[in-house]
Amino acid sequence: MVVATSASLWWTLRQVQSLAQPFQHNDLWHVSSVHSELARVALLARQVKELEAPDVHLQERLEVLLSTLDISGSSPRISTRLRQTLPQTALDLEDLARHAERWAKRMGSAARERAGVSDDINLHADDLLQRVRKAVVAVHLFATQETDRLRQELHKNFMQLSAVLGGLLVGTALLIRKLLSEARAAQALSLQLSQANRQLEARVSSRTRKIEESRALLSFILNSSPSDVVLVDVESGFVHFINNQLVERLGLQWPPIKLYLPELLQDPDTSRRLMDALEKYGQVDAMEALIGGRSPRWSSLSARLIEVDGRLAHLLWGFDISTHKQLESQLREIASHDSLTGVLNRRAFMERGTALLDHCRRHAKPCAVMMIDIDHFKLVNDRYGHQTGDDALRACATSIAGALREADILGRLGGEEFAVVLPHSSVESAFSVAERIREAIFEMQILAGGATRLSITVSIGMAEMDHRDADIEAILGWADQALYRAKATGRNRAIAYERPTPSAEHKGVSS
The missing domain is CATH 1.20.120 (Four Helix Bundle (Hemerythrin (Met), subunit A))
Structure with a gap:
């Protein structure tokens, strides 16, 4: 119309x-x-x-x-x-x-x-x-x-x-006729609506009381929970709820009015991954992260993107796993380090040594390897006992580590045998390190059987990485051959591996 x-x-x-x-x-x-x-x-x-x-x-x-x-x-x-x-x-x-x-x-x-x-x-x-x-x-x-x-x-x-x-x-x-008819019907509906509204108000009032009681109960449960719980508005950061456990974890005296989720995490990369996952999937489950203020602790975090009063909000809860992370760290330490000397064990040494060799080969840098063996160590055990032998091993490991750079890695391959990887080092510079190691061990003060001073020497074999395809096992084998030469020529000396090819330029040097 x-x-x-x-x-x-x-x-x-x-x-x-x-x-x-x-x-x-x-x-x-x-x-x-x-x-x-x-x-x-x-x-x-x-x-x-x-x-x-x-x-x-x-x-x-x-x-x-x-x-x-x-x-x-x-x-x-x-x-x-x-x-x-x-x-x-x-x-x-x-x-x-x-x-x-x-x-x-x-x-x-x-x-x-x-x-x-x-x-x-x-x-x-x-x-x-x-x-x-x-x-x-x-x-x-x-x-x-x-x-x-x-x-x-x-x-x-x-x-x-x-x-x-x-x-x-x-x-x-x-x-006009239809409007008049609808007006009469609307009047009748208005009366019915008024009556229904009064009934609804009564129900809403009752429901509101129940909701408030439920919220109070939920707040009591969450505050009593050992978990960390917080609910914040996505845009404004307004804190809808935060339990006492998390307030104490953050080192605050009072619950904050505003708090943005990324501020809880100590590591920016972890915080970015958490927010990206929430934006993409709307939820995150069991993400491990450091949270807290002055004394951050490890937590297993879960989060959801929910709607509160028509606005998006982040709900996050977490469980303290600091003790678990400490145990994991201890287990990794035990799994990768020799329990007697504290240096890397054979498996960890081979893994890290392979990574170092690959790095040097990728950047066309030299890399040297040393095999170190304590001379006549069996006699030490037989004459002074295994306790003295263990003390000697620990002392040798400390002396070797003191002569190395921070980038070098040291490992105990077994018994009295140690190995060292020297990145960005040729066999000539490795020889200077070997001499420092040999002299430091010779000057060690180890007492055995009362006031008897125990004199210990080591034999060292060195080899340099071949930039073509030699792996850690092969280079250690070359260094081991040089070590046997040092043993055979009188011990207490350092000798470099001599390649059988005419192009080999490394020369053995004895002390």
Whole structure:
């Protein structure tokens, strides 16, 4: 109904605008004016020829005729529809305009040019007047037909408008009837709604009391829980809930008003992974992270993205796993270190040594390996006992570690045998390290059997990494061969592995 009313109003406005245009059908008036002006020009031309009027009057009347004949593209006096329907009339008027323009141009030139204008006008005036009179008749007939066509079209359109308005009247009556019926029904529903609202208020009040009691119980349970629990708004950081356990963990005296989840975690990378997972999946389960203020502790964190009062919030809870992490660290220490000397055991040494070799090979850097064996260690155990032997092993490990750099790695491969990997070191620089180790062990003060000073020496074999494909096992094997040479040539010395190929340049050196 609204669409039909809008369309009717729009159409009515269009018709009003069409009828309000004063120059929409002015072709008849225009052609009649041209005929009158042409007749005046013809009369004035005869008067000028007979010297009854001056030339200037004829020039002015020609300009008036040209103004009346204005058929330029910018402001055409002849409508497009007339041009299409009566092309000959348009051509006659254009021909008249050309004559008038020619006469006016001659009247504006020298005196001898003006002399023949009146004769030329008189020569063509009758023919032009005859053609314009025919144009007046043709335009009059055209205007009559056009007016009749518009009248019929208006009659048709107004009949359609009447039908639409009649339909709108019927529709309005039906709508009013429906509105009255709905008003009575709405009044009845209002009474029922009022009664239901009172009942609902009573239920809501009861439900609110239950919810408050449940929240109080939940708050008591969460505050009594050993877990860390916090619920914060995602955007504002407003803390909906935080239990006492987490407040103490953060080193705060009072629960904070605002707290953003990333601020809880000590490690920025872990915090970023937590937030990325929450944004992508909406939840995180059992993520281990350090949380807390001055004394951070390990926790197993779980988090969810939930909605609270129409806004997104982060719910996070965690369990303290610091004791578990300490046990893990101790187990890793036990699994990777020799229990007697505290240096790396064989498995850990081989893993880290392989990584160091790969690093040096990847960056085209040298890397040297040393095998260290305590001379006559079996005699020490047999003569002074295993306790003294253990003391000697610990002392040797300490002396070797004291001669190494932080980047070097030391391991006990078994018994009295140690191994060292020296990254970014050639066999020549490894020899200087081997000498420091040998001298440090020789100068150790180990007492055995009361006040007896135990003198210990070591033999050392060295080898340098081959940048092609040698692994840690192969290089240790080369160093072990050099170690056997050191043992065979008198012990208490350091010798480098000599490659069997002609390109080998390493030389053994004894002390």
